[in-house]
Amino acid sequence: MSKLSKKQKWLVAGLLAVALCFGISPVTGAMHIMEGYLPMGFCILWYVISIPFVVWGFIQLKKSIDANRRNMAIIAMCGAFIFIISSLKIPSVTGSCSHMTGTGLGALLFGPAAVSVLSVIVLLFQAILLAHGGLTTLGANTFSMGIAGPFLSFGIYMLGKKFNFNKKVTVFVACFLGDLFTYCVTALQLALAYPSELGGYSASFVKFLGVFAPTQIPLAIIEGILSVIVIIALESYAKPEMRSLGFIEQEA
Amino acid sequence: MVIHWLWVLPFVLLLIGGLIYKAYRHRGEHHHHHGFGHKHGEATIAVDTYAYHSGIAHWNPAFKVVLSIVLLLFCVISDSVEVSLIIICFTTFVTVVLGDLSFHHYFEMLTIPLVFLIVGSVIILINFSWTPMTNVILCLPVFNFFVIITHDSLYVTVHLWARAFGALSAMYMMSLSTMSNEIFSVLRKAHVPALLIELMNMIYRNIFIMADTQNRMRNAAESRLGYVDYRTSLKSFGSTISNLFIVSLKRSGHLFDAMEARCYDGELLFLETEKPLNAKLILMALGVVAYCVLVWVMTRGV
Structure with missing residues (x-):
């Protein structure tokens, strides 16, 4: 193995820098696994894991719609809202285009069950209309974006509410960790499908985490901050609507 | 090994021929750029x-979806480079030549996922190791570790x-040839x-x-210096x-x-244009799928 000359080292460093610059914009684009990225076995596995959650969410949704037809319009609006916030460019320091997952906020407002169903539809639209994610990887993406992240966010939010923590802090932590968790699950999904030959699953997991970390951690913080801003605004301007969603308890 | 690439040749020729025919048909027309960009909304x-x-x-929409x-x-299951190339050539031919979508727009639609693909695959391609390795394609020393590309990872x-x-x-x-409401109606038929x-x-x-409302609100905020610096833009957003x-x-x-x-009772119904199935198209589709299966079987185990 011959040593590299100084020039060659610069070349490698330069190529890495270019790869990173190009990488950041689309990769943060959304932590979606692309069409055809996973082998067939894994596609089926993640579909099978996601289905019980989605069916449970679907039954919950059906109940709430049967109870009041009007909820249909609200739920559909919520789905569109998740689509819009997860495909909007948010202001970011590097100037790259980055997006919120939006599902953490969705879970706080509408509950994790509804979000699991809505995120299936939203991910399907993103796959068809924007080529974010894909049809074969829909199961895997649903699990990371629509089930793992929202359930964690909702759990943390409920805990915070029970112990009467500051609401803003709780919302921030819930959305921040929900976003981070989504990204860890995606890295895990990729690592399971593509274990590194030198070091197996764990090495591959660290590789995937490492590549996404520089962009995903600031993004998670921004997502947390934005969620807090949105919640504050909603509580001050849209009390009756929030009450109808059950986000604020009915006053006696 | 070379003989296997010959399987792909007919479809490459089909695509090239189609593109030349298209360029010939549209000769002398000015190229209009309609201002579609990568803007997300x-x-x-x-x-x-x-x-x-x-x-x-x-x-027929059901035909296209199926x-x-x-x-x-088939592309994902077969996991074969030859079959994938055939499918790429065929679908590009259908979208760009038969669908008459400008190649420029088609390429634009592909760039974002492709860049993602390239970057994502780099992570799989390279491995890191503290010690140099032999019998690999590439072993680059970077600082105090080694970047390694093995035959398997390639x-x-x-x-x-x-x-x-x-x-x-x-x-x-x-998605570039089927309207969304038709996709929904196909799903409805699929129960x-x-x-x-x-x-x-x-x-x-x-x-x-x-998306429209958001665009207008963003414009309104932007024209009032709502995105003038980072703090303000977070707040405006x-x-x-x-x-x-x-x-x-x-x-x-x-x-x-x-x-x-308007008497909504749980089902939205839309008037759909009847689009009958065409026997020629079914034959073409069966031919392509059969050819893919044939190529898969013939090139397996190499």
Whole structure:
């Protein structure tokens, strides 16, 4: 193995820098696994894991719609809202285009069950209309974006509410960790499908985490901050609507 | 080994011939750039617009959806570079030549996923090690560790490329030629629960309304220096979103009233144009799928 000359080292460093610059914009684009990225076995596995959650969410949704037809319009609006916030460019320091997952906020407002169903539809639209994610990887993406992240966010939010923590802090932590968790699950999904030959699953997991970390951690913080801003605004301007969603308890 | 690439040749020739024919047919026309870009809010509308204007919009929608999904699944299951190349050539031919979509627009649609693919595959391609290795393709010392590309990782990456690109072009064949409401009606015929279809329909409509509203609010904020620095832009973005939420929540109430006034009882029905199945098209599709299976069988185990 011959040593590299100084020039060659610069070349490698330069190529890495270019790869990173190009990488950041689309990769943060959304932590979606692309069409055809996973082998067939894994596609089926993640579909099978996601289905019980989605069916449970679907039954919950059906109940709430049967109870009041009007909820249909609200739920559909919520789905569109998740689509819009997860495909909007948010202001970011590097100037790259980055997006919120939006599902953490969705879970706080509408509950994790509804979000699991809505995120299936939203991910399907993103796959068809924007080529974010894909049809074969829909199961895997649903699990990371629509089930793992929202359930964690909702759990943390409920805990915070029970112990009467500051609401803003709780919302921030819930959305921040929900976003981070989504990204860890995606890295895990990729690592399971593509274990590194030198070091197996764990090495591959660290590789995937490492590549996404520089962009995903600031993004998670921004997502947390934005969620807090949105919640504050909603509580001050849209009390009756929030009450109808059950986000604020009915006053006696 | 070389002989296997000959299997792909007919489809490469088909694509090249089609592109030349298309260029010949459109000779002398000025190239119009319609201002579709990578802007996100409008990108949703771009696919939709292309689908409405597609030259194969009159094909039976169920046929297009089924053919795309069969090719997509076959691409992922076979995991064969030759089959993927055939599918890429065929679907590009259908979308660009038969569908008469400008190649420039098609390429633009592909760039974002492709860049993602390249970057994503780099992670799989390279391995890190503290010690140098022999019998590998590349072993580069970087600082105090080594970047290694092995034969296996190169093999996996090439297959990943072919599979993802093939699957993507197969999906584009569907989404760039089939209007969304037709996709929904195909799903309805496939016995997807009615409630889910209703939700899809309404979410789809709401997306366009909200994207439009958001655009206008963003313009309004931007023209008032709402995005002048980072702190302000975060604040503006947050309030735009929450305002969007409130406005749309109110609007969804109006929407429901309007629907109920027109006798909505749980099912939205749209008038659909009848698009009969064409025997020639079915033969063509069967031919392509059979050819893919043949190539897969012939090139296996190499």
